[in-house]
Amino acid sequence: MTDGPVTESGELAAAAELLACEGVLSAEQVRTTVEGIAALQRPDGAIPWFHGGHLDPWDHIEAAMALDVAGLPERALAAYRWLAASQNADGSWYAAYADAPDGVSEPTNRLCETNFSAYLAVGVWHHWLATGDEDFLARMWPPVRRAMDFVLSLQSPGGEIVWCRDDQGREADEALLTGCSSMYQALRCALAIAERVGSGRPDWELACGRLGHALAAHPERFADKGTYSMDWYYPVLGTALRGMAAERRIAADWDAFVVPGLGARCVSTNPWVTGGETCELALALWAIGDAERARMLLRDIQHLRDDADGMYWTGRVYEADDEGHRPAIWPREKTAWTAGALLLALAALAEEKATVAVFGGDGLPEGMLVACSVAECVAV
Template sequence: MSTLHLTKGSKIHDGLFDGAVARILELQRDDGSIPWYDGGVFDPWNHTEAAMALDVMGEREAAVRAYQHLVDIQLEDGSWWMEMGSAVPLDEDEQRYTGEDEQDKKYERDTNSAAYIATGIWHHYLLTQDTDFLQHFWPTIKKAFAFVVSHQSEHGEIRWASRDTDAPDDALITASSSIHKSLEHAAHIAATLGHTDLAGEWIASREALGDALRHKPHRFDRTWEPKDTFSMDWYYPVLGGALTGDAAYAKIASRWDEFVQDGVGCRCVVHEPWVTVAESAELCLALLGMGDRKRAEKMLSWQHQHADDDGAYWMGIQTEVGKPWPAEKPAWTAGAVILAADAVTQSTAACNALIDHTLPDIDGLDAAQDRQRLNKR
């Protein structure tokens, strides 16, 4: 086991992440889709995370194929199925869907998964400055965010899943925080292409969602047990830009000792001896976003010890026994580490996509916000 301390200016394209990239490419299917792991499910959010990592490492063709796959399978209402394909159990006693009765299983359509495509497409544009690429994906983005914002309540929170199923009418802090970030990227795409009215409406939607995340905790977890035992509910409001400045520092300080295991990383669940690499990499990004570079670099440095001999990263480590658990090396785990490494080292033109929360400066923003507020009444 070892650590790897990357800093601003360190090189990430000299073979350091070859194993992680190879793992993602190994998992990518002919249609462009990137499942979680061997025999694993496909979902648009984690697929996009892996595609962004491929882009960072110069695998442009594979990244574009991944994004085109989302166009190819988008549903008429702008959404995507949350989960497609088969999965393997994470626990020997847990029974998971195997894909054999797919026609009989009704999946929810997740607003967060629908929104994350904007983050991937904007990330690619930052790398390439390819406006034709944005134009090609614009109809997909427009449909996706029509679906997303149609699930926003007058209180600002965004329902976690489509209304036309029996999914509980509720909102998730982690998912909403991710949507908050994706709305920012969608607004950048719209503004870059000259669609300032939509950019303004999406900024207004982001403002209302951010206000709910900051000031209306009662609008989340209304119909189920709170998810506050999960680290993602702790750091995602910071990662997604809903909390910045002193509020971000206070949020991270509030539970640092509960979730962070020194020298190892961030626990997925507060009461479990399970440090997960993706959560640790995302916490690194959250720390960078609030200006805490020292702890961000340290958090990332601890993750190299969780790589297999082939350079791919294990999903997590059961710290009481010191072994990987489960024995899976997901594409999105590799993706999260690469994205964190890019942000730490400032290696590419997209290095700040997940840590800078600047909005596009557009004319008519106040009018767009007023329209959005009226529509919510």
């Protein structure tokens, strides 16, 4: 059970001190944000975007990872138990569930998104790294295995993975760069889990190699969503790009997406900065050794903070539109995943071990080397 307020503990106090960052958040402010996320968690472990909103598996996991870095592993564990109990027979989850006070979450969007299902592996590996709980890893191995098998049933010969299957079994006809970048990170974490539990998965190794190669060398295999900032930084955040290739990618579109003093736009064509994208970009910058600009972005995005509860508004429109609407917070919602992304970025900057391992990528399996023709990647 997770209902009730957060009880102050040595772990929470130590985590708040670790995550505190000069010019961004004090330890007391970190604790307030942690308490804000925890207050949204239901007794069954589910973490909706906000009270009365909905929840989705990916953002639920991001919030659970934040609870781990904040010294609340039992609450994170409850979040993973909810996922295990909610998994569909084919290994997937639905794209959205209602936030039901009675704890019975009915799906509100029956698409099964591959990215949402794959992310379980990232959260499970992160929780194990944070806690060393071998029993947890053993219990979660079957849900991780089923989830990755579902995801890889939608992988194309060229390595890309289409983004969804509906409840009638119909598959999407395109792959998304952002989602596939996240799935590459998830596949690497799934391989690490498989190795730890002693279960070899050479099919996953080949799939990981194919997907990594597609992300690094074949942009034409993904739908063109270049106006979205996530398509810009996610190949870096998802560990597919590192070194000079990552630095060139970040430099190429910095001015298109970053608004000095305010954060990162969600879409390059709109005057709208968003907290989640800004914090994820900060994580990507940290991953390539640019901690200074990462801290700058986290400072810049504090205009979205509500000091009353430590939570963050999703975004802000910073210019009037053509119809004369004035700059304003929009939408009027403070989301668990925005606050979670901020805490994870602070954890990376503080060199918290689990977050460093998952987002830094060092030590994660990389899959098989592949050779690639026009349409298909095969093992070397």
